[in-house]
Amino acid sequence: MKKFSKSLYSQEAIKEAVKRYKKIADLQMAEKNKYYLVKIKPKKSEHNNFLEDEFGNYVLGLRKGAR
Template sequence: MSDVHELRFSRQLYSGEAVDQAVKAFARFAAFDLEQTEDHWVVRMRPSDPNLARRLRGELGNHALGLTVQRGGAK
């Protein structure tokens, strides 16, 4: 099984709905677990191809940020 990679998205900067949508958009490339803390949306990712882990981290973050901006911010 692939290594787990954890990403933390500040709740002050990112919309939770945007993070959820970004995870769904990348579901074919990795398995995801989501958690909400007081300060962050936490995403644990297990890429189907370990060689894509670094790129997936960046693309997922960019996608979540873009969706957050479209929604008018973290709200």
């Protein structure tokens, strides 16, 4: 489960990332208190070790990027 602080990560960026990752993982997004929560289950077992972290980086990239 990946926790994203609402004051540091935008909901928009997380939703965009969830959309992009749908091909390679089953994702569920929720909110709890000051956090957005994303449950990530990779579709391929060989991705288990790093997909959650890659997802975090991707969201950070979207958060930072100009749109």
